[in-house]
Amino acid sequence: MNKLSLNHFSIRTLELEKTTTFFTQLLGLTMGPRPDFPFPGVWLYNGSHDDWSNSVLHLIAIDKTNPKGLQQYLGDRDPSTLKGSGAVDHIAFFATGLEEKLKQLKVLGLHYQERTVPVIQLHQIFLEDPNGIVIELNYPAHEKLALDEKFKAL
Numbered sequence: 001m002n003k004l005s006l007n008h009f010s011i012r013t014l015e016l017e018k019t020t021t022f023f024t025q026l027l028g029l030t031m032g033p034r035p036d037f038p039f040p041g042v043w044l045y046n047g048s049h050d051d052w053s054n055s056v057l058h059l060i061a062i063d064k065t066n067p068k069g070l071q072q073y074l075g076d077r078d079p080s081t082l083k084g085s086g087a088v089d090h091i092a093f094f095a096t097g098l099e100e101k102l103k104q105l106k107v108l109g110l111h112y113q114e115r116t117v118p119v120i121q122l123h124q125i126f127l128e129d130p131n132g133i134v135i136e137l138n139y140p141a142h143e144k145l146a147l148d149e150k151f152k153a154l
Contacts, residue, residue, distance in 0.1 A: 002097035007138050008056050010089040014079055016042060016061040023057055034058075035119045038069030052120045053094065060089055074134075090126070090134035098123060098143040099150075116141055 013019045020042050023029050031042055032049035040061040047054040062079065063069065074089065095101065105112050105127070112127040123144035125137040 002095060002100065004096075005094045007053065007092040007094045007136070008058050009091050010058040010060055012060045012062070012077060012089040014062060016040065016059055019059055020044070023059075029057060035117055038073055039063060039067075052122075058092075088133075090136050092136035092138055095137045095139055096143070098125075098139040099147050101125065101137065101139075102147075116144060 011019060020031065023044055024031065027046075029044035029046055030049070032045040032055060033052075034041060034043040034055070040063050042059040042061075043055040044057040044059065045054045046056045060074065067076075077089075102125075105125070110127055112125050114123065114125055116123045118141065121141040122138045123141050125139070127135055127137075129135055
């Protein structure tokens, strides 16, 4: 069986500073490093900032003067829907077994998008559950590299 564990959850917010303060004060999470994504945000860590896997809460902000970066990277959302559970942007899991998962997604006919984030050495798959909730599956980037090499050799 493939390894699967909760990675992080993300909240899309119009109140980045207030949300950051809330979770740092309430849960003791600390602000740490974040890849240079084309939209503002904060990653909050539970533990050492030396390990990306400790970034358990990703706050996603909307740049009102330039929303295109976020729209192109994660998709557009109507700001009026960002209340209550509607502010939960996605749920992410660490996983292994990328090749098997890609085969399964094709067999099931599910639409998905892939992206690699080299700085944190992750290959990501994004898809929606039947309720429209975005699910992010994070695989070690070396699995994607091995898969690419396998297909080059064919």
